[in-house]
Amino acid sequence: MGELRLVPAALAVWAAAACAIVFGVRAAVVVVLLCAGIAAVWRAWGQMLMVAGLGAASTIMAWLRLRTAHRWDPAGEIAGTVAGAPKQIASGGYLVRVQVAGVPSPTPVFTDEVPDGVVAGASVVVRGSVSESGAAGVNPYAVNGTVQATGPPEGFARLALHVRETFAAAVERTVGDHAQGLIPGMVLGDTSLQSAGEQQAYVDTGLSHLSAVSGANIAIVTAFAAVLAAAVGLGLRGRVVASTSALLLYAALVGPDPSVLRASVTGLVGLTAVLASRQSEPVHALCLAVIALVLIDSDLAVHYGFALSVAATAGIVALFPLLYRALAKTGWPDILVRALAVAVAADVATMPIVALMAGRVSLVSVVANVLVAPVTGPVTVLGLAAAVCSLAPGGMEAVPLFIVEPLARWVRFVADVGAGLPVATINAAPLYVLVVYGWFLAGVLCGRPRMTLAVAVVCGVVVVKQPPPVEQDHLRAHVVATKDDVEPVPPGTQLVVVLEHGRPHTRPVVTDQGIPVIFPNRDGVATIYPDGTQVLPRRAF
Template sequence: MRELRLLPAAGLLWLVVLSMIISSSWLFPLLLVLLGVGCAAVLKEWGQALVIGSLSTVGGMIAWIRLKTAEGFELSQPVAGTVQSTKRLGSGVQLINLQVTGYPVDLPVFLHSDQNVQPQTVVTVAGKIESDSRVGIGEFTMTAQSVEVISAPRGYAAWVNGVRDNFQTAVVNTVGESSQGLIPGMVLGDTRLQDPVETQLYIDTGLSHLSAVSGSNVAILVSSVVVVLYYATVGPRIRVVVSLAVLGIYLLLVGGEPSVLRAAATGMVSLLAVLNSSRIEPMHGLCLAIIVLLLWDSNLAIHYGFILSITATAGIILLFPLLYKALARIPAPDIVIRALAVAIAADVVTMPIIALMSRQLSLVAVLANVLVDAMVAPVTLIGLMAVVLSMLPGSLEFFALKLIEPCTYWIFQVATWCQRLPRSTIDVAPGWLGILWIVCAVMWLIVALHYGLIKIILAAYAVFFMLGLWNARLPPQVDPRELNYVVLDDESEISQVPAGIELIIVRDATGRAAERPTITPAGIPVLFPNRDGEVNLHTDGSQHASDGRF
């Protein structure tokens, strides 16, 4: 039980910060602190009382200071700040997280433009300022009418942007369409080449953690370094120092965004869990990561990404030994059993949270993750080699990118196939009753796995999908002639299409046939009949090629 010694402190700190942000008052957080300290005192755990009392008090004070600073901040136009990150949301909208001097959190700026704004660029933004309706420390959101660049990134930031741009160009010029969005995302966390359709594809199949830097990337990188140094007969202390140095270089390369730092922390803890480390207990490491991350950024307490990362990591720590023992009865290689145990552990514990967040559940997440597991390590490691080679003359990265292209092609095809399975996702009933059903189902699934009812679970899984296949029907087709469409000779003319157009048809036959539907940033479907063949439109907005490519 020694590894649980930080669990009360981490749990109470999270509750205090969360209640502080939700209530904007000291009353409820103070009651939580007194309750926690009182319980420790009753049990005569004086050390625990001191630790949980001091940590939760400090965390609550930091959150309170940030809340009051945000409440008293006056946002005047034009707003000047430094771009921290950008993300394309679809329909021609970008989300820019802007760091404004004196404001305790990043300001969300929605830009309805294709203007390319790189991280660490100093800009001024003019537009409409509104109150932020989401729960959190932030008080404002902004819809930009114009973004003016004051100064381009310099020094380290300019170097990182240059590395990303060079690598993105190399990827576009080297690999096929199905790999172009995945490789920069998996290697550097650069999702600029992923359109909304591809992003939704990985969300529906439980593979969204692969389309950007995640804890698995960190675990693969650090474990590879540890293994190489081990076989080089390097001592344990030097292995630790070198591994941390490599991790630090990697973080400098991909950037210090909250999602990346969260991935670094949870990835290291997950690695400890799977390797069964005896030097630092995984649960102790996870609690330490929670404390450090919440003190560093109080707003993480209410972020679904943070909650999912911590929950998935805790699930791997707690359930991996149990599931591995149960699944070991399956006649399969040990690496497959380990991958299956990790995928099930992470998936089942996050089901209620995903249900609460999106009111949908992916029933193919475990299957998809197991099928692509062997491809993640080569893409991560060889992809990093390709990044280094792209900074050198001679286009040497070509060979490394071609080496990993089959891996990312496989990941894309698995995601596409799993998404097409009948009932690949199910809707969760509204209200807390639907969440309660998911929790009960998860608990019974864990019990069934513990008692070794693997064959029964797989049979039920197969019957469920077969019934869905029997009843599967595509939505009705849409006659393109009934839409307001335009016919273009070349793809370059798409940007000149006027407002109100519902369908774009391009006559140009050059290029390879697309492997997924084509839409504009504004959500308008684009058909290439001379290149892709017959593609049908359906009433739910989907597109289906007659030859089954998508």
């Protein structure tokens, strides 16, 4: 149980920061006092002091940041630095996070277009109307307007931009269209070559984490470095040094995106735990990471991405051994059992949060993650080698990219097929997800893994129903003669209708903005659901 001694303190730090941001500092003080009081009732005096001390520190840090942010006057021009790559949002515009000197949290800027030069680390000037931010966070402001670059990125940000652009160009020259968008995403978190439809397919199948630099990427890179160090005879300290060096190099190549920095800190905390003890305590390291990161950045306490990362890690640490022992009784191949145990553990821990965040969950995420698990590591490691080779003349990056391309095509194939299923995602409330996954977990751990999996499949096919399709006559349609006339798509378009004749499609078509495209003279009458999912007539397959 020594592994759990930091759990109360980590929860207190997290809860204090979240309450300070959402409900106010007084609520945070009440939460800290309540947690410390519970420890006192249990006569855990050491825990009481730790919870009270770290909880108070988290409350004070959040209060100081909130006070500084509210005193800031964003009127007029705003000069700052782009924090992370600009992201396209559902409306078709872009979200650019700008870090202003003296403000503890980036300011979200919503703009219709992103001019050249507005990249991560670039100096920019923002002009527009200031309003209260609708999202919980330290910074209470948001801006709607324009962003203009005033200077290129400096330092590591410039290096990261050069790596991203060079690697993306190498991928475009070497790799086919079907895998071009995924490889930079899996290696460097660069989704610039991905269409909106491709990104949505990864979301629907639970594979979107592959296109974002996260703890999984850090784990793959550091583990590979440790294996190489062990292969040349280095001891524990040598392996940790090699892993740390690989982590820092990887973070420098990827760039100063906040998610990269968070993943790097988590990795460093884990390595420190390994160095300090011969027996690694992953929960202890995870708690240290939560405490350190929330104290450094109070905003993380109210970020879904942070909650998903922590939940996935905790689920794998806590549930993987139990699930592995239960599923091993099936007699299935060990590699399948391990991949299935990891996927189910992560899914059980994260799906309630996904349901709370999006109101929908993926029914194919476990299977999709199991299918792509064997290729994830090779794509990341070989892709990183290709990224390094692309910085030197000679075209040596073509060799690892040649090996990586079919592996990336497999991931894209799994995403496309999974997202094309009629019940790839369903509407679900957090409580419903907890009940269903709790029953599933209980069945597996009680020694009935095969029966539980079979019943889950039957329930997924029989019980789960897709919402009724939308009436296409009520959608705002953009009607064109041929597919070459689709662009530009008028603002507000909900459906694109192409009247050309020809062979039926084998899978649904969407625009780069994710708008469904139907071909009534080629495919017949397609069915469209409220979430944009499109199902073609059976004859088209």
